[in-house]
Amino acid sequence: MKDKSIHILNFVGLGFFEPAIRLAAGEEVKKNLIALFRKVLLPVLSVGLFLLLWHSGAMVLYTIEKDARIEKALTERGQEAADLERACIESNGKDCKISTLPTPSQVWSAYQSLLADHSIISGKKAAFLEKVSATNEKRIADGLDPITYTGRPSFVDQIWTSLKTVFAGFLLALFIAVPIGIMLGLSDTLRSSVNWLIQIFKPVSPVVWLLLVTMIVVTVSKGSDGDSAFTISFISVGLCSMWATLVNTTMGVSSVDKDYINVAKVLNLSMSQKVFKIILPSSFPLIFTGLRITLSVAWMVLIAIELLAQSPGLGSFVWEEFQNGSSESNSKIIVAMFVIGIIGFLLDRIMLTIQKFVTFTEETV
Amino acid sequence: METTTEKPKLRRSDNGLFADKYMLDISQLTKIYPTPKGDYVVLDDLDLKVKHEEFISIIGHSGCGKSTLLTMIAGLNPISRGTIVVNNQTIKGPGPDRGVIFQSPSLLPWMSAYDNVMLGVKQVFAHGTKKDRDDIVKYYLSKVGLEDAMHKKAKELSQGMQQRVGIARAFALKPKVLLLDEPFGMLDSLTRGELQDVLIEVWNQEKITAIMITHDVDESIFLADRVIMMTSGPRARVGDILEIDFERPRLRKDVLDHPDYYKYREHLINFLEH
Structure with missing residues (x-):
């Protein structure tokens, strides 16, 4: 035990x-x-x-x-x-509150008030859902969209929204960067012909990606009434963060141990067998390191992107509090800072744990 | 192996002709590495013929091109000039008709010993049933003494155990020619002796034409029918050939006690020192 x-x-x-x-x-x-x-x-x-x-x-x-x-x-x-x-x-009067860096105890009380706020809001939400449940059933039966709660989201709701966005962006990065990275790793010709693209786009700032994605998404989504703020922010997050995975996958695939490649040659393995049985497993450690970097970059740029894209989440929470300038705003911003940091840390730990599960290490047990 | 023609060779040959007297025929083989200072000739017009069921070892100083020769036979290294004919077919690249046991075991560390052998067996015996393949893998793994460890991951095995898997993998493919590139070079001397015994035991049953690169004089005498001595490079070629006339199957003790043993040993050492 x-x-x-x-x-x-x-x-x-x-x-x-x-x-x-x-x-x-x-x-x-x-x-x-x-x-x-x-x-x-x-x-x-x-x-x-x-x-x-x-x-x-x-x-x-x-x-x-x-x-x-x-x-x-x-x-x-x-x-x-x-x-x-x-x-x-x-006397701590309301009209002459001093707005500067809050002390730890102020931040702590802001944290508690955010939690209290959350429980009030979720209470309201539950009450609302109960009230409209009968109507909604009828609406669904009639083929209409159910009525949803459109009140102010609480801090905890914002966290979930951010996590959803970062997860979507991460998946996008995964599905773009890993396959392309494998292809680039396998072919020297391909790698050298598109290398300029990677080198130029890799250092581009998240803000510029956001603007680029906005240009495209706004045009593409003309006529549809989807949630384009979410689409824009998760695509931007994916595009900003995928480079680490792309570069690492390419490197992992192109630097597979020569002995393993010789085994594949001697056994006359087909291309797909070579990729799935030998190249992918042996480059897993590097790919995963890339994915870990991608996830932490995604989380980091997410805040900036949400802030600019006006899409709901922790970023817009921070921005609204900053604009709001109420007595507790500064403390709430610091609370958000800690929450962002702790969640980023936890995400990295989760990735590390998954990495240990799925990859081999050279160490002998 | 002087009595080659008396043995029923047809069993092992694909085209069933007596003409394929040699399993491996290397002629005028040359390997040139271009360098900025001009061409570097590693091997120069090397000729070598290896009979069916013959075990030869190639000995020579480091850098004489032994490994280059072996990787060229394996098809992993392009030929500059000359031809290599295996079982009457000029080789055009690597293939499972030539099994290779590498110096480092080269197992895929994320797979079990069983899966490592199965990877090749599936490739060579694609037409067989699942049961047949399973039998082959298990047979060879137990031959090399790994029946209890066959489902362990390769990374969990010791170097010696890994090389046993390497031996099982090579034999399980039933190649025409077995190529061994200093297979025991990375092992300690006790394990090396053990693995030589394992190798010769499996080989005695399979009698696959084998070519082994080695640094070790005793190893080459114990295992081989002929020892090929290569001159030091550049422009290495076959310097001398020594026939080892011990009975097979050989036991280490009998070989060491044999009166000719030291004569052979002296011959080899004399060549290497001059």
Whole structure:
């Protein structure tokens, strides 16, 4: 049981829990205590240090902003106005809220209010669905589209939307980059003839891809009333992120171990056997590394693209909060930042785990 | 192997003629690598004939072109000039009529030992039934002592075990000629001895014409009917040929105790040192 859970933890990349489990089993106490200190306590300490620095930095910025405001009131409207301003700021009044980098505790309360907001909205949504369910059944029976909830999406809904977009974009990248990468890897001629295209388009900024995709999608989708914002953003995400997979697949396929190729030659394997039995399995590790990079790039550009394409998701959430400028906006933006970071990390871990499942490694067991 | 004509050769030949006295006929074989400083001639007008069911080993210094010769017979390396005829057919590229045992086992590490052998067997015995193919794979894997490990992934096997799979894979295809490119060069001496025994045991039953490249004088005497000594390159050619007249099947102990053994050994070492 113990060994099994350690094995699983290591497999999914959470190996730093290992000493805690070994310690709980009463194994080599001193050694595992040191390991626990190094692998768990020190990171926790560094998180604490980070929060402390953040808090004091935020306080400094707050003071600067506060002093500037009072100073301004003093020079423009005199001593009385300055005192009023100070009292207003210190009592946290609504009209004179200071907008600067929020402290960790403000971010935490913003996080909780976002969650509370989510439960209110999902409550409303459930109530709405219940109310219209009878009507919807009738509409479906009549061949009409059911009525859907069109209220404001909550933060959690935005996360799901973003994940859906990134997943669609990732799949698009996968289905474009892997087959093309295999073809390019197999043929030197093809590779050298389209190399310019890859080299030129690879460094193009996500924003430009978005504009390009918009030009095309807007024309193509003329007359249809589909969700073109989603289409535009997922295609842009796919196009921005596919290059790592394309390059890695090409490299993996073109650099298969010569011994394996000789085996294929000696056995007179057909082209398809050669590709599926030898070339693909042996280039799997490189292809997967490419896919991992693709997924993390996709997640990174997604925010910028959603922000510009006005398509719903975390990007537009951040942008709306920034435009909104309400008292909690800055804290909510920081919450979104952490959520984006943590989800990106989790996505990478998931890819790493899948990679370990499907690829061979040279290590002997 | 001097009594070739008395053996029923027809069984093993495709066209059933006595004319194909030689299984492998190499004539005026030349290999030139062009370099910026002019052509580099590795092999120059090399002639070699190998009889049916003969086991020859080729010995020579590193860089003399032994491996070049073998890869050319395998069809993996283009020929600059001359011809290679296998079983009365001029070779035009690689094919399963010539089985190769590479220096590194060259197994596909993501497949099991069984699947590695099956990959080739499926190719060669495409017309047979599934059961037949399964029998062939299992037979040869158990011949090389892997009946218990045949479903292990190749990457989980030791180097020696992997090379056993390599041997099974080559024999299972029932090639006309077996080409061995320093097959035991990467193994420690104990494992090497073991694998020589495995190889000679399987070979005694199959009697496939075999050509083995080696650095090892004792290995070449123990396994071969003839030892071909190549001169040092460039422009390497056959320098000397030594017939090894031990009875088959051979046992290592008998070979080592044989009074002629040291005579052969001295001959080979003398050639290599001069």
